[in-house]
Amino acid sequence: MSDTQDFCSLDDTQDLRDELSGIRHHLHRHPELAYQEFKTSDFVAQSLESWGYAVTRGLGGTGMVATLKAGTGSRAVAVRADMDALPINEETGLPYASTEPGKMHACGHDGHTTMVLGAARHLARTRRFDGTVHLVFQPAEEIGADSGAKRMIEDGLFERFPCEAIFGLHNHPGYPTGTFMFRSGPFMAACDTVEVVIHGRGGHAARPQLAVDPVVIGAALVTALQTVVSRSVDPMQAAVVTVGAFNAGHVANVIPETARLQISVRSFDAAVRTLLETRIRTLAQAHADAYGARIEVNYVPGYPVVVNSAPETELALQVARELVGDERVIDGFGPIAGSEDFAYYLQEKPGCFLRLGNGEGAPMLHNASYDFNDDNLTVGAAYWTRLVERFLAAQA
Incomplete structure (x- = not known):
């Protein structure tokens, strides 16, 4: 042999x-x-x-x-x-x-x-x-x-x-x-999934000052999440943060009570993986606090x-x-x-x-x-x- x-x-x-x-x-x-x-x-x-x-x-x-x-x-x-x-x-x-x-x-x-x-x-x-x-x-x-x-x-x-x-x-x-x-x-990425639920206060589209609009908060958060990799992760490291779903409301003239984001997070290093979770949680909470909303972050670890x-x-x-x-x-x-x-x-x-x-x-x-x-x-x-x-x- x-x-x-x-x-x-x-x-x-x-x-x-x-x-x-x-x-x-x-x-x-x-x-x-x-x-x-x-x-x-x-x-x-x-x-x-x-x-x-x-x-x-x-x-x-x-x-x-x-x-x-x-x-x-x-x-x-x-x-x-x-x-x-x-x-x-x-x-x-x-x-x-x-x-x-x-x-x-x-x-x-x-x-x-x-x-x-x-x-x-x-x-x-x-x-x-x-x-x-x-x-x-x-x-x-x-x-x-x-x-x-x-x-x-x-x-x-x-x-x-x-x-x-x-x-x-x-x-x-x-x-x-x-x-x-x-x-x-390291050959294939770790993959974690995040669900973010923004609890605002619904109201009439004509009187937004009386509501806490979760759509606006969610939109601002989606934009902020793009900085997690570009401004928090070492450029020599690889990572991905993708918002794959953003669901809120049903009609044009109603500000909804809630908005939901679903996010895919991928990394090749344990320290980067931890950093991504910390930054996503921090940004989500900060946006909720800034607008007077309440937020839930369900961070589900996936494959290593x-x-x-x-x-x-x-x-x-x-x-x-x-x-x-x-x-x-x-x-x-x-x-x-x-x-x-x-x-x-x-x-x-x-x-x-x-x-x-x-x-x-x-x-x-x-x-x-x-x-x-x-x-x-x-x-x-x-x-x-x-x-x-x-x-x-x-x-x-």
Whole structure:
């Protein structure tokens, strides 16, 4: 197992192409939302059990771990796939489009799951590794808080299925299919959500002096929030504060009682993350006090920063170079302002989260026209197989 030619190549998984496409299309037709992945879990578990895996279900709700051992090695590695879909009406017009109104695999988790299943299939039929592989099939990545990764860890994931490292990936539209992207250290942002409710005093639009107008207060706050990053955060640091929703009133001639702002906050550093919360709370309270209103600030911490460990990222990078060549590997990619609950795993274990190109000009993630590119299925299956084989290679 010391020679790289003994490890999985792209050619080794080509015979699985039709089977994997069928699996992916089945999953795409039957999307399920966070913590509702019952049929998906049944399908995945039955496939894995038929290939000889020991499958443990019920972690984090609908999550599961499939375990396979080979040789006499004592080391273990984990690979994770996410299974949940999004509450979006599909508009692809594909023959395998979602059959569930208002539900769609618009982020490619059907493809992520299928690639790991492809690796599971090939690992089971070759068993060219020395140790234990745990395949983690996770629910509820898209939920934003109290996610599947967090719940699986709380259910004893790493105590029950110990491993030296964990790996995962996400597809990335806009880059050529089969292109791998890596970054050591902070890679994807922490994401927090803030709801601000401004309680004013409603009244007639013709007599605003008798009211406390929450719309004016909210508008001033939206403008002030634009200074949080530009004037409070070190220019060498990255952060985002976006007001995504501002709701108040219903008609032109009534000053409403309340206004509500919803804010997305993203950062790559713990100190910056704390600073953002402090500044947003301070600005919100100051604006309410200045206008004589009352304010509520509900600050909900979301996923932490995805921080890839250097040795595991180097291994994952090397495996990609061996598999597809230097021209299809990007080192130092990102950072990415999107968030990912794989971050919770990386707080517990070393590992690497990477990106895989889903096609130039392809619809973006979370878009009603998005579709995972089937050309990635055998590439991803070969990559995960080779990574497991390399990580668990017999030690001389």
